[in-house]
Amino acid sequence: MGRVCHCCPVSVAAKAPAPRRPWGRWLLAGLLGLGLAAWLGATFLLDPWLRRTLEEKVSTASHGHYRLRVGQLHTSLWQRGVELRAVHLTTTGAAGPTDSLPAAELALGKLRLRGLGLWALLRGREVPVDSIRLDSLAVVLGPLPAGDGSDKPLYARLPGAGLRLGYLTVRHLHGRCGPATQPQINLAHADLTARDLRLSADGTSDSARVGGAATVAGRAQGLAVRVPGHAVHLRRLRFSTKARQLVLDSLVVNPAQPIGPQRSAALRLRLTLPQLTLTGLDAAALSRGRFRADSLGLRRPEVACTLPATPPPPLHELLAPYLSECRLSTIWVGGGQLRVAGLPQAPTITQVQLAGHHLQVLPRTPVPRIYYAGHWQLRTGPATLSLDAPYYHLSWSQLQADTRRQQLTLRRVLVLPTMSVVALARRKGHQAAHLTVKVPELRLAGLDFGAAANQQELRATSLTVSGPRVSTQSDGRFAQNPNLSHVTPEAFRKVPFRFAMERLRVVGATITSRYRAPREARPGIIQITDFAGTLHNVSNDPARMSARRPLTGTASALLQGQCRMRVQLRANMLDPAGRHTISGTFGPASLSLLNSMTIPTRGIRFRRGRIQHISFRMQLDQQAARGTMQARYADLKLQRLNRQNKPGLLHRLETTVINGLFIRDNNPRKPGQPLQPGNMHSGRERRYSVFTLWRQGLVSGLLNSAGVPAPLAKKLSESD
Incomplete structure (x- = not known):
């Protein structure tokens, strides 16, 4: 018999372990089964349901105008996202709502959405989305309708209170808009990225955003647009x-x-x-x-x-x-x-x-x-433009302008005729100045660009023209110009804009004039070199120009490279009668310097004669030039020539009569005698420029000083 221990209070049966309950295993198995069911449902039920719903929604919303087909749709509950592949949108041909939807074809290779805020979507709030990526998007749109019949903004048509996208990107976008034969827009390739995009009322009203986005970036290639x-x-x-x-x-x-x-x-x-x-x-x-x-x-x-x-x-x-x-x-x-x-x-x-x-x-x-x-x-x-088209070309090699410094400079300025002297006269139907101008530099200082741009007024402190070469040619075989000349003092009043220039200065000019008279093919030539002149108060502004404050000017030059001349000018440019005064002097020179002009044009040769000094003062207006000339000269002899520029028998007789009866050989006739003044009087032909009137007055005074009676001197100065 076994012995029982009475010293231990716990029995042997109490030491045996309690049996383990199986509920933990069932819980784990249940969770795994639930997850598996959810995965199976998402795979075999949710994805097809979402795809069908999306396709049906597009058809319903467009009243059958559009048809959507999604090749693949995969959801990811773990990433709270969805991925679509092989998306195609086509037009069925059915009329859209109020005919406001354009014909459209869309093909999308892939769309990936991540981080969808489902809880915010269910609660109707602004829906957060981590990212949306679209890849390989092709869009074809027909002609766009005039309007969509709705004034609702995009965010008002979205679920909830709008969307907030952390990152939106569109890659490999291409397509066209408009008729297939002639699209208004054609795009070969584009990429677009937007960050922190808020498609909501708050995002749209945020003044720091661009279309609701914090930042937008993109690039495009091969864009064609028809306007x-x-x-x-x-x-x-x-x-x-x-x-x-x-x-x-x-x-x-x-x-x-x-x-x-x-x-x-x-x-x-x-x-x-x-x-x-x-x-x-x-x-x-x-x-x-x-x-x-x-x-x-x-x-x-x-x-x-x-x-x-x-x-x-x-x-x-x-x-x-x-x-x-x-x-x-x-x-x-x-x-x-x-x-x-x-x-x-x-x-x-x-x-x-x-x-x-x-x-x-x-x-x-x-x-x-x-x-x-x-x-x-x-x-x-270099720049070119036409002047008095099609007769002249204006060009320059360089232009510099600075409105802050009020400076404008033109370099190597050229005015060139586009045709010959004869062709120009034939084209215009009368004698015309065949003009050539070469200016190395033209400089405006103190130019008020604001007045020119805003008030169409030319205002400047000074205009300096350096080294110009001016050449004119004309052909006397053609009829006289029937029109009034624009190169006159009174023409300043008709300039269609206001101008005011304190000083106009010309330095180192050369002026050459050639005239082909009917009597001889060889042109007469007269040239002015070393010209330097300054005009003050060049203006047509009544506030600046008056009889008390007229234009004034001085100039000096060499006539035919031999005779130094000096001229002063005074003119009220707003005087309707064109009244002005010119005075000046001519220095010592041989009168033969005029033969290059007088022989081919007048058939007159200065055989002898030398100017010692000439001074004159002349008043001019629309009627005539009047004044007095003091011409001191000696040993004056003229010779008349025939068309061959030779002294024929009749012309020898004319020469004898002129020198014997009319011409005063010396002025004064003898030392100590008073100088005989010349009367300057020549009628004005308003078809000619003011420079022609100046020349006529000088010729009349010179002829009268030489002994030609005043009426004859006047007539000779006015002749063609």
């Missing part, structure tokens, strides 16, 4: 709201109709722009109708245009419906070219370097600006 009358092609575009930059590469604009010399109904523009760079752009302000940027740069633009028949409104009126503010710190153009058709001048300008500062187009301000800018700097290379 009325023009086709626009862009090779590459890059923009970033974070970097505040927009860059366009290889922009080309071509008109539907060619650039022509005649004005068109609308502007025709041909533009080649290798690069456009816009920096410091405030994209958030721009999305709300306020343009602000630091600089706009145009690199090597080539522009050709035909101006419209009706001038377009000014820039601020064109922009006003779209922008409430338009400010730009700097605009610059490097290496540009410009050709303008539709103007008689048809200017062509090359190597344009332009910089404008502190531009403000909107809002309009009473502060005076020069074409919306605070100041401009301009430099060009």
Whole structure:
């Protein structure tokens, strides 16, 4: 028999372990089964249900106008996301709601959504989404309707209170919009990225966002756009709201109709722009109708245009419906070219370097600006344009302008006729000055660019013309010009704009005049060299010009390289009668210096004679030139010539009569005798310029001083 231990209070049966309950295993198995069921449901039930629902929703919402097909749809509960592949949207041909939906074809390679805030969606709040990525998106849109019949913003059509996307990207986007044969927009490739995009009422109203996004960046290639009358092609575009930059590469604009010399109904523009760079752009302000940027740069633009028949409104009126503010710190153009058709001048300008500062187009301000800018700097290379088209060409090799310094300089200026002397006279139907001008440098100082731009007034401190060479030719075999001359003092009153210049200075000029008389093919030549002159108070402004404050001027030059002459001028340029006074002197010279003009044109040779001194004073108006000449000369002898410029028998007789009866050999006749003054009187023909009247007065005074009776001297001075 076994013995029982009475010292241990616990029995042997109490030491045996209690049996383990199986509920933990069942719980774990249940959770795994539930997860497996959820996975199986999501795989075999949820994904197909979501795909069918999405396809049906599109068809229902568009009233059958669109049909959506989703190749694959996979949800991820763990990542709270969904992925779609091979998505296709097509147009069925059925009419959309109120016919407001365009025909559309859409193909999407892949869409991936991650981090969907389901709880916020269920509660109807702004739904957060971590990211949405679209890859390989092709879009084809037909002509867009005039409107969609709804004024609801996009966020009001979204579930809940809108969406907040942490990251949105679209890669490999391409497509077109408009008719298939001639689309309005065609895009070869584009990528777009937006960060922290809020499609909600708060996001839209946030002034620091661009379309609800904190930042937007993108790039595009091969963009073609058709606008009325023009086709626009862009090779590459890059923009970033974070970097505040927009860059366009290889922009080309071509008109539907060619650039022509005649004005068109609308502007025709041909533009080649290798690069456009816009920096410091405030994209958030721009999305709300306020343009602000630091600089706009145009690199090597080539522009050709035909101006419209009706001038377009000014820039601020064109922009006003779209922008409430338009400010730009700097605009610059490097290496540009410009050709303008539709103007008689048809200017062509090359190597344009332009910089404008502190531009403000909107809002309009009473502060005076020069074409919306605070100041401009301009430099060009060679330029050409027509003058009195089609008879003359004007060109220069370089232009420099600075509105802040109030300076304008032109270098190597040329005015050249486009045809010969005879062709010009035949084309105009009368004698015409065949003019050639070469000016090494022309400089305006103190030029008020603001008055020129805003008031169409030319105001400057001085104009300096250095080293000009002026040549005129005319042919006396043609009829006289029947029109009144514009080169007269009274013509200043009819200039269509106000001008005021304190000083006009010409230095080192050479003026050559050639006249082909009917009697001989060889032209008569007279030349003025070493010309230097200054005019003061050159103006047609009544506040500056009057009889008490007239234009005044002085000049000196060499006549035929031998005779020094000095002239003073005084004229009220607003006097309707054209009254003015000219006085001057001629220094010692041989009278034979005039033979180069008088022999081929008048058949008169100065055989002998020497001027010692001539002084004169002449008053001129629309009727005549009148004055007195003091001519001191000696040993004057003339000779009449025939058409062969030889002294024939009859001409020898004329020479004897003239020298014996009319010509005063010496003035004074003998030493100590008084000088015989010459009466200057010549009627004015208003078809001739004022310079012709000056010459006529001098000729009449010189002839009368030499002994020709005053009536005959007057008649001879007025003859053709």
